[in-house]
Amino acid sequence: MKYWRVPLDSEEVEVTQGVVHIIKDRCKGCGYCIEYCPRAVLEFSKEFNKNGYHPPRVRAEGCLNCHYCELLCPEFAIFSTEATAEQAAV
Amino acid sequence: MGSPAVKKEVPVPHPLEDLVRMERIPHIWCSGCGTGSVFTACLTAMKNTGINYDDFAMVSGIGCSGRGAGYINIDSFHTTHGRAIPFATGIKMARPETNVIVFSGDGDLFAIGGNHFIHAARRNMDITVICVNNFIYGMTGGQAAATTPHEAKSSTSMGGNPESPFNLPLLAYAAGATYVARWTMLHSRDLADSIEEAINHKGFSFVEALSPCPINYGRRNKQKPLDTLREYHANTIIKNNADPGELGIDFKQKVILGKFVDIEKPSHDEQYHRLYHETSTKS
Ligand code: SF4
Ligand code: SF4
Ligand code: SF4
Numbered sequence: 001m002k003y004w005r006v007p008l009d010s011e012e013v014e015v016t017q018g019v020v021h022i023i024k025d026r027c028k029g030c031g032y033c034i035e036y037c038p039r040a041v042l043e044f045s046k047e048f049n050k051n052g053y054h055p056p057r058v059r060a061e062g063c064l065n066c067h068y069c070e071l072l073c074p075e076f077a078i079f080s081t082e083a084t085a086e087q088a089a090v
Numbered sequence: 091m092g093s094p095a096v097k098k099e100v101p102v103p104h105p106l107e108d109l110v111r112m113e114r115i116p117h118i119w120c121s122g123c124g125t126g127s128v129f130t131a132c133l134t135a136m137k138n139t140g141i142n143y144d145d146f147a148m149v150s151g152i153g154c155s156g157r158g159a160g161y162i163n164i165d166s167f168h169t170t171h172g173r174a175i176p177f178a179t180g181i182k183m184a185r186p187e188t189n190v191i192v193f194s195g196d197g198d199l200f201a202i203g204g205n206h207f208i209h210a211a212r213r214n215m216d217i218t219v220i221c222v223n224n225f226i227y228g229m230t231g232g233q234a235a236a237t238t239p240h241e242a243k244s245s246t247s248m249g250g251n252p253e254s255p256f257n258l259p260l261l262a263y264a265a266g267a268t269y270v271a272r273w274t275m276l277h278s279r280d281l282a283d284s285i286e287e288a289i290n291h292k293g294f295s296f297v298e299a300l301s302p303c304p305i306n307y308g309r310r311n312k313q314k315p316l317d318t319l320r321e322y323h324a325n326t327i328i329k330n331n332a333d334p335g336e337l338g339i340d341f342k343q344k345v346i347l348g349k350f351v352d353i354e355k356p357s358h359d360e361q362y363h364r365l366y367h368e369t370s371t372k373s
Contacts, residue, residue: 021102028121030315036276053121071134071278074126076104076115 017088018065018080020058026077029053033069033078042069109133109143111163118157122308122315124301125155125195127275128222131299132193133162135285139189146189149178151198154229154303155222158193172202175210178217186359189218189289196223196237200256204236211265211294216357218288218295221258224303225339232306239339243310260334262296263351269295270351272337274322275302277347284349293357300345 020041027049034042034056045057056078063080070079110133119125136146148166150159151174159166169177178190192199199207199221210217226244227233234244234251237258241250259270269291273281281299288295302308302318313321325341330348337346356364 021104023104026116028116030122032122032127032316032319035316035319051116068278070105071130071282072127072276073130074119074123075117076106076110076126076130079104081102 016065017083018063019083019087020063020069020078020080022055022057023077024049024055025051026075027053027055028075028077029055030074031056032072032074036072037063037069038066039064106130106133106137109137109163111161114161117161119154120303120305122302122304123154123228124224124275124299124303124318125158125222127278128155128220128281128299128301129158129161129193131275131278131282132158132191132220132285134282135289136191138282138286139289141189141289145187146191147178147181147185148191148193149174149181150192151194151203152229153195153198153227154224155193155195156198172198172204173206174198175203175206175215175217175219178219179206179210179213179215182215182217182359183362186216186363190216191289192217192219194219194221195228196221196225196258197227197235200258200261201236208261208265211262211267211296213358214266214268214293214355216293216359218285218291218297220285220288221296221298222301223258223298224301224307225255226303226307228303228306232303232310237339239341242307244307245310248310255339257334257338258298259296259337259350262294263334266294267296267351268293268353268355269349270334271296271349272298272300272347274300274326274347276319276322277326280328280347287349287352291352292360293353293355300339 039062041060042056043059044054065080143164148162150156152171159168174192174194178192182190232245234247237255238251262270271284304315327344328348329346332346
């Protein structure tokens with residue numbers, strides 16, 4: 001998302017675009033992040049991590065940077081950050 | 091830092107890494123265990139208070155969730171079974187400026203440690219107690235606990251639990267707790283906000299967090315981890331300030347979540363200080 005100016009309430013209202021970071025080898029494959037992402041941007045990957053679980057991977061654009069997966073994940077294995085200008089423009 | 095255009099290869103650290111003993115991760119909790127989610131909510135809440143990490147102490151008892159104290163990267167104590175609250179009380183009395191958080195399970199806090207809970211609540215001891223309630227003794231093999239719902243199956247009640255569980259918020263309120271809330275680990279944002287409020291609350295705060303134990307509770311009650319989360323979503327209702335008497339847990343009816351008690355009352359260390367320090371220096 002590109003702004004021609006920064007919205008005045010951008011501090012309160014988070015309409016940011018996010019980047020999901022997945023630390024694959026920490027994942028235990030519970031699927032909670034996949035099931036409850038409000039934008040359904042995640043899915044199980046086919047690959048195994050070092051402990052034999054299928055970690056999530058990004059299947060679609062649209063991460064809101066809502067941090068919900070980050071809070072719900074029991075393993076510190078997924079989190080989101082705000083997309084930088086370059087990332088958001090992609 | 092790094093090149094911003096590459097998505098996954100940039101090694102951005104997880105935002106809680108400063109609070110976790112990362113060398114011990116992955117933790118021992120089973121796949122789908124909710125304890126890690128409650129722990130994450132707790133660490134997030136601590137971070138959000140803005141309080142210096144050196145001004146916190148975490149105390150846990152025994153059990154799966156009792157491992158919490160071993161994973162947090164601040165002053166912490168992994169104590170004997172059921173005795174997290176007496177240790178926490180000792181820390182608070184010796185160092186009243188410390189924010190003491192008890193992170194433990196239902197078995198530890200309400201069965202073997204039940205007496206300590208009611209007396210710390212009665213004294214309005216200024217500590218924050220977070221109870222990971224998974225309805226079962228997880229670590230020891232899924233025996234029925236004081237929180238196992240009526241008719242639920244456990245390794246010691248294969249035909250269904252004949253007993254009734256504690257209504258923990260009612261127990262906390264009746265004993266004198268001045269902040270009482272209940273969420274599930276699926277309501278992670280509310281849970282984290284509530285724990286933050288509980289940490290900032292002066293007096294005895296109690297937050298109950300319902301959490302799946304897929305291995306020892308889910309399996310016997312024909313619930314896959316995601317089924318338990320669906321139940322937390324479909325069979326709960328948020329009702330702040332609900333009458334604590336209505337808060338019994340029976341998933342055949344809706345389970346009530348929310349903040350139920352938030353009252354101001356002098357805490358134990360304030361009273362102690364007033365009676366034993368202020369007066370003695372005055373006389
Ligand atoms: S931050 Fe929110 S939108 Fe983005 S992946 Fe996580 S849950 Fe989905
Ligand atoms: S919630 Fe965490 S552990 Fe579960 S599948 Fe997602 S990344 Fe893996
Ligand atoms: S036995 Fe239950 S409570 Fe213990 S770690 Fe496994 S799922 Fe969690």
